[in-house]
Amino acid sequence: MNLLSERDEQGRIPLDLACYLGFKNISLYLITKTGAPEDVIKQEINIDNMGRNCYHNMCYKGNFDCTIVLLNIERVYLKKMLFDQLLQLKNDFKFKNMDIKHGSLASSVFHDPDSVKRHEDFNIRVYNLFEQYAKDIENRYRQILTQQDEHKRNPIHYGAMSKFTKCYKTLEAILNINIDLVPATDDFLKLFF
Numbered sequence: 001m002n003l004l005s006e007r008d009e010q011g012r013i014p015l016d017l018a019c020y021l022g023f024k025n026i027s028l029y030l031i032t033k034t035g036a037p038e039d040v041i042k043q044e045i046n047i048d049n050m051g052r053n054c055y056h057n058m059c060y061k062g063n064f065d066c067t068i069v070l071l072n073i074e075r076v077y078l079k080k081m082l083f084d085q086l087l088q089l090k091n092d093f094k095f096k097n098m099d100i101k102h103g104s105l106a107s108s109v110f111h112d113p114d115s116v117k118r119h120e121d122f123n124i125r126v127y128n129l130f131e132q133y134a135k136d137i138e139n140r141y142r143q144i145l146t147q148q149d150e151h152k153r154n155p156i157h158y159g160a161m162s163k164f165t166k167c168y169k170t171l172e173a174i175l176n177i178n179i180d181l182v183p184a185t186d187d188f189l190k191l192f193f
Helices: 014-021 024-032 037-042 054-061 064-092 113-146 155-160 167-175 181-192
Strands: none
Touching: 014 024, 014 054, 014 064, 024 064, 037 064, 054 064, 054 155, 054 167, 064 113, 064 167, 113 155, 155 167
């Protein structure tokens, strides 16, 4: 069994303990050693014997720095997966960087009807990737925020009932979800090509 996923008698893994204690660097180290970005994102968040995940503890203790580190690394991993998928898609459709400028076919190069059709199909697949990216973010936040412990309390409850110093900032960080992908999709394509 992998030491990073080994559970103690209360069902906690080392990442849960590091988050509880507020060790942001150790938390980051542990999550990066869990596996490739795809493995980390597809992996369910650990739930201990009382039904809590690491976000319950971070919200209760006000471990703002740990919360930011975990949320950021997951977003970076999601973006890395998206970038790799876009790069693979571009290669599958046999487009070069000079073929596409700002998300459209470059006007300086003659494009036959086959290239125009491939570009239309490519755009459809790209938008599907962005939809999947948004769904992945939504699913991850659903795992984080809706997990209820044995008393039917989620991480927001833990942050609200705590008196530790940074609980408010920690809740604010978790609840500040920005998934405005329509303009971001076009901007990302302009950067990518």
